[in-house]
Amino acid sequence: MRRWLLLLLPILAGCESGLEAAGVLDATAARLEDDRVSVEVTLTCGLVYGFARSEGCDADGERVCVSATWYSADDTAFAHPLHRAESCQTVPDIIGTQVTVTTPESVDRDPGLRILVSADPRVMNVVIPNP
Numbered sequence: 001m002r003r004w005l006l007l008l009l010p011i012l013a014g015c016e017s018g019l020e021a022a023g024v025l026d027a028t029a030a031r032l033e034d035d036r037v038s039v040e041v042t043l044t045c046g047l048v049y050g051f052a053r054s055e056g057c058d059a060d061g062e063r064v065c066v067s068a069t070w071y072s073a074d075d076t077a078f079a080h081p082l083h084r085a086e087s088c089q090t091v092p093d094i095i096g097t098q099v100t101v102t103t104p105e106s107v108d109r110d111p112g113l114r115i116l117v118s119a120d121p122r123v124m125n126v127v128i129p130n131p
Contacts, residue, residue, distance in 0.1 A: 020045045022064050022094045023124030027117040029068075031131040035106035039068040039085070039117060039128075043097045046123025064091050068101045069116045070130065078116055083107055 023046030029039045043064065070083040085103040099119075107113070113130035 021048050021123050022046075022066075022119035024066070024117050024119055024126045025124070027068075027115075027126045027128050029115055029128055029131045031107075031109070032102070035109070036103045037068075037085075037107045037115075037131060038103075039101045039115065041066050041068075041099045041101060041117055041119070041126075043091075043094050043099065043119055044124065045095055046120070048120075048122045061090055061092060063088050064094065064097070064099070064119060066099045066101055066117070066119045068103070069118070070107060070113050071116060073112050073114050082113065 023044050024041055025044035026042040027039055029037055031037055043066070065086055065088040067084060067086040069078075069081045069085075071078050071081060083103055083105070085101045087099055087101040089099060091097045101117075107130065110130060115128050115130060116125055117128060118125040
């Protein structure tokens with residue numbers, strides 16, 4: 001009986017199922033003078049079903065990492081990354097936070113490349129063109 005009560009507790013408390021995690025709302029890429037690429041990312045919250053719901057999407061000073069990964073446009077499964085850059089920072093709040101990700105090396109000026117921008121792969125990602 002006690003086990004059933006524990007299983008019903010989230011339902012009785014009115015909680016929806018799902019974990020809120022950092023997602024990507026928007027991203028834009030710009031080429032720097034030395035052919036590195038800088039990606040400006042705006043974060044938002046996404047709901048991951050099947051996990052316990054958190055107390056909102058406030059980072060509370062936690063570290064959030066954002067990645068930008070380059071793929072060939074014909075790699076529709078995103079299976080073969082060509083370049084990758086990541087930026088991690090401590091943020092007070094996820095919604096609206098802006099993060100800049102810059103490649104450590106130059107990236108070809110190839111219009112056949114696309115960039116997958118991700119914070120938490122379980123929620124919203126954005127695909128943008130290579131500048």
